[in-house]
Amino acid sequence: MSEVALLQLIGLGVIGTGILILLFIQSRFPRVIGFVMIVLGTFSLVALSVPQMASLPPAEEKFDVASIKTANDMAVIGQKIFFSKGQCALCHSIGPSESARCPDLKGIGAKLSREFIYESLTQPQAYIYLDYRHEGPPKDYPARMPHINRNPIGLSNNEILSVIAFLQQMSGEPITVSPSEIAMPGQPVSVTAPARAPALPSPAKSKTKGKTKKADAGEAGLVAMVVHGR
Amino acid sequence: MRNHDASHGRVLRRLNVWGLSIAGLALLAGLLGLPVSGWAEDAAGASATVSYRDIPQLGGSRNIIWVVAQLHLLLAGFVLGVPIFAWLCEIVGWKAGEKRYDKLAKEFTKLLTSSYATTALFGGILLFLLIGFYPKLMTYLTDIFFPSFLVYCALFLLETVTLYLYWYGWDVMLEGRVKVFHLFLGFLLNVFAFFIMIIPNSWATFQASPVVIAEGSSLARAWAATWNPTWWPVNVHRLIANVVLGGFICGAYAGVRYLSAKSAEEREHYDWMGYVGNFIGVFGMLPLPFAGYWLMREVYQYNQQMGITLMGGFLSWLFILQAMLIGVLFLGANYYFWLGITYRIPGAEMKYKRPIMAMLVILLLCLGVWMTPHSLVASLEEARKLGGTHHPLLGVFGVMSAKMTVANLMILVTFMSFIMYWRAGKEETATWAKVAKALMGGLFGVAAIVIIVLGVWGYFVPAIVRINYFSVAQVLIVLFVLLTVTPLTALLMKTARTTTEMVWGRMPPRAGYALVLNAVMVILLMTLMGYARSSSRVHWHIYGVMRDSSPYAYSPALGYAAVFMSLNTFIFCMLVAFIFWVATMGDKGHAKDAGHGGALPAMAGGSQSLDQSKSS
Numbered sequence: 001m002s003e004v005a006l007l008q009l010i011g012l013g014v015i016g017t018g019i020l021i022l023l024f025i026q027s028r029f030p031r032v033i034g035f036v037m038i039v040l041g042t043f044s045l046v047a048l049s050v051p052q053m054a055s056l057p058p059a060e061e062k063f064d065v066a067s068i069k070t071a072n073d074m075a076v077i078g079q080k081i082f083f084s085k086g087q088c089a090l091c092h093s094i095g096p097s098e099s100a101r102c103p104d105l106k107g108i109g110a111k112l113s114r115e116f117i118y119e120s121l122t123q124p125q126a127y128i129y130l131d132y133r134h135e136g137p138p139k140d141y142p143a144r145m146p147h148i149n150r151n152p153i154g155l156s157n158n159e160i161l162s163v164i165a166f167l168q169q170m171s172g173e174p175i176t177v178s179p180s181e182i183a184m185p186g187q188p189v190s191v192t193a194p195a196r197a198p199a200l201p202s203p204a205k206s207k208t209k210g211k212t213k214k215a216d217a218g219e220a221g222l223v224a225m226v227v228h229g230r
Numbered sequence: 231m232r233n234h235d236a237s238h239g240r241v242l243r244r245l246n247v248w249g250l251s252i253a254g255l256a257l258l259a260g261l262l263g264l265p266v267s268g269w270a271e272d273a274a275g276a277s278a279t280v281s282y283r284d285i286p287q288l289g290g291s292r293n294i295i296w297v298v299a300q301l302h303l304l305l306a307g308f309v310l311g312v313p314i315f316a317w318l319c320e321i322v323g324w325k326a327g328e329k330r331y332d333k334l335a336k337e338f339t340k341l342l343t344s345s346y347a348t349t350a351l352f353g354g355i356l357l358f359l360l361i362g363f364y365p366k367l368m369t370y371l372t373d374i375f376f377p378s379f380l381v382y383c384a385l386f387l388l389e390t391v392t393l394y395l396y397w398y399g400w401d402v403m404l405e406g407r408v409k410v411f412h413l414f415l416g417f418l419l420n421v422f423a424f425f426i427m428i429i430p431n432s433w434a435t436f437q438a439s440p441v442v443i444a445e446g447s448s449l450a451r452a453w454a455a456t457w458n459p460t461w462w463p464v465n466v467h468r469l470i471a472n473v474v475l476g477g478f479i480c481g482a483y484a485g486v487r488y489l490s491a492k493s494a495e496e497r498e499h500y501d502w503m504g505y506v507g508n509f510i511g512v513f514g515m516l517p518l519p520f521a522g523y524w525l526m527r528e529v530y531q532y533n534q535q536m537g538i539t540l541m542g543g544f545l546s547w548l549f550i551l552q553a554m555l556i557g558v559l560f561l562g563a564n565y566y567f568w569l570g571i572t573y574r575i576p577g578a579e580m581k582y583k584r585p586i587m588a589m590l591v592i593l594l595l596c597l598g599v600w601m602t603p604h605s606l607v608a609s610l611e612e613a614r615k616l617g618g619t620h621h622p623l624l625g626v627f628g629v630m631s632a633k634m635t636v637a638n639l640m641i642l643v644t645f646m647s648f649i650m651y652w653r654a655g656k657e658e659t660a661t662w663a664k665v666a667k668a669l670m671g672g673l674f675g676v677a678a679i680v681i682i683v684l685g686v687w688g689y690f691v692p693a694i695v696r697i698n699y700f701s702v703a704q705v706l707i708v709l710f711v712l713l714t715v716t717p718l719t720a721l722l723m724k725t726a727r728t729t730t731e732m733v734w735g736r737m738p739p740r741a742g743y744a745l746v747l748n749a750v751m752v753i754l755l756m757t758l759m760g761y762a763r764s765s766s767r768v769h770w771h772i773y774g775v776m777r778d779s780s781p782y783a784y785s786p787a788l789g790y791a792a793v794f795m796s797l798n799t800f801i802f803c804m805l806v807a808f809i810f811w812v813a814t815m816g817d818k819g820h821a822k823d824a825g826h827g828g829a830l831p832a833m834a835g836g837s838q839s840l841d842q843s844k845s846s
Contacts, residue, residue, distance in 0.1 A: 043792060
């Protein structure tokens with residue numbers, strides 16, 4: 001007997017019991033219980049008569065280092081991380097969107113260098129707006145972007161590099177992240193030297209105060225680098 | 231020596247009591263500790279890395295949590311709805327000088343003491359089970375929301391103190407300035423209750439619509455997570471729904487007592503109580519669909535995929551069931567109004583027979599449209615004959631434009647029933663009465679026409695225009711009618727002459743069953759929408775953030791879920807009946823001792839002085 005048939009049988013049993021109570025018991029309270037049983041049994045039967053569809057979870061994606069052979073493999077994994085563990089799509093869109101709460105990332109791989117993206121993900125306060133909406137010296141206007149390599153998101157260095165590969169590929173740019181940069185399990189995180197000079201910050205980020213910032217190599221997985229703002 | 235023995239006896243008794251208490255606590259701890267004991271199956275060996283625990287022998291962790299969480303939520307809705315209901319009744323009684331409203335308010339406030347304990351008990355069980363079954367999720371949520379946990383605890387203390395003062399101070403704060411202070415206590419009770427409701431709402435809504443938590447103090451992080459996109463829509467929706475639940479449960483209680491009433495006084499009293507409960511339930515029910523619409527809009531705004539899962543995905547049939555339940559609720563509420571007009575107001579039956587029939591037909595037609603599915607599950611052959619999965623004729627009723635239109639029309643019709651009942655048996659004496667009545671008639675007519683026109687027009691415009699402008703306009707029109715006609719009628723009735731006195735206690739037994747049916751529908755609706763909200767997260771504990779990787783990550787089919795909803799509804803009804811029974815038990819004894827001998831209804835929390843003043 002299928003599960004639905006069994007549940008239908010139970011529903012019919014509940015309705016039958018309710019009818020028997022109404023037929024043979026005169027005391028008011030049990031009669032009300034019988035009435036409620038008929039209502040609930042009927043509801044269950046109606047719900048069992050509509051198409052029964054369960055929502056099964058998709059297979060869980062694993063970051064399998066061994067499977068990465070090419071930069072494209074990294075981009076495929078990066079895309080999955082972008083829409084799942086990385087939580088990027090919670091706020092960012094790829095292309096215009098009314099519901100996006102943070103900047104549209106379409107073409108971001110063409111606008112920013114990999115180092116700049118890396119820094120934006122791991123040190124979101126490195127380049128920040130200044131708030132002039134008050135008297136006196138301007139104040140920092142902190143970015144709403146979380147540190148993506150810390151809890152609760154906590155992407156690993158490998159995962160961050162894969163996301164960068166995805167952002168570059170999605171923007172039609174050549175992927176500058178190499179599979180050789182991926183750390184194998186147990187292997188210490190490699191120190192990734194900038195492949196090329198940092199690109200100029202995008203116009204949106206150019207309204208920043210001059211700041212020399214030393215990245216935490218252990219945390220960010222990059223060599224210490226000097227960022228020249230205005 | 232005797233003293234010595236007595237002292238020994240006291241000590242032994244005390245020890246006995248302590249022993250029993252400790253044994254009880256140990257038993258409770260043992261039961262609650264099952265998940266963490268050897269019986270429970272760890273997902274992994276070391277406790278630090280355990281993500282899930284389970285008790286498959288008891289139906290599985292998900293099903294256990296489902297029942298306990300649902301019961302806790304329903305009880306919480308009840309204990310938050312009842313103070314609103316009681317406070318409103320107390321204000322009416324105070325302003326109108328009608329003691330029976332005050333008595334009714336007290337009768338329901340008495341329930342709070344026992345129902346708070348039951349709700350807290352289920353809350354405690356739920357918390358232990360959550361910590362046991364979902365340690366990883368709970369650690370994550372605790373990390374984010376810990377400051378609000380503390381606020382929640384503080385609010386509970388404040389709420390408890392206020393409830394004690396409100397309940398135990400009732401009889402000493404009956405008149406004058408102290409009565410105003412008592413009303414203020416009732417207000418405070420509701421304010422604390424409101425915050426007690428919205429704090430856990432933030433935890434639940436964060437799971438459905440999380441925001442990214444940036445760096446900052448723990449307070450800043452908790453606040454950022456609390457202020458998530460669906461928090462306020464859910465707060466408003468639940469607040470109104472709690473009023474509806476409180477009203478209809480009051481009605482159901484009155485219905486059951488009315489059915490088993492043995493004297494004319496009891497019948498009169500419980501008939502009147504049923505009327506008040508139904509009135510408050512309907513009063514809350516009218517704006518509820520608007521709050522629901524806002525919530526769905528925010529869900530779509532937040533994540534279109536989640537909206538589609540709800541409205542067009544595997545949960546789409548759920549909304550057909552929702553339409554059925556709401557339809558029955560609307561019919562039940564209207565039917566009760568119509569019975570009231572027919573039986574309580576002698577001579578009104580013939581006068582209102584035709585409008586009642588017309589309203590019944592409109593309601594049934596609207597319900598038919600609302601319940602029309604968007605697409606049909608058909609075989610290939612059937613689909614070929616239909617020319618697709620949409621029925622060529624009925625398919626047009628399956629879309630949101632039609633459903634929004636009929637939902638608004640049903641609200642209008644119910645409001646008309648309410649106004650009709652209000653005006654029945656009275657004759658307006660104001661000089662401007664004719665103009666006011668014509669204006670009200672015109673408002674209803676124009677509103678209905680505009681709603682239908684916008685509904686039809688909605689088929690020919692892009693969805694975004696319909697959602698952002700047409701549907702909003704329909705809602706605003708109905709709200710305008712509600713907010714215009716209600717004060718106008720109140721003004722008219724202020725000077726109206728009563729032509730036929732309302733006679734209480736003459737309703738047929740089916741009126742009592744209609745009240746019970748309404749309450750069951752509201753409870754079922756709450757359980758149904760609980761399943762919808764939970765299932766809309768699909769395989770995520772926290773949508774897009776923390777994946778459910780347990781064996782229960784799937785959302786069960788509607789039929790299976792409906793059986794659980796029915797079970798939860800039944801258990802909740804029995805719990806509420808038990809709470810009512812316990813609360814009235816002592817009063818029955820008092821009534822007998824006082825020699826009333828059942829002449830007066832046994833009132834939960836009924837003041838003897840009030841009873842006596844009524845009997846004299």
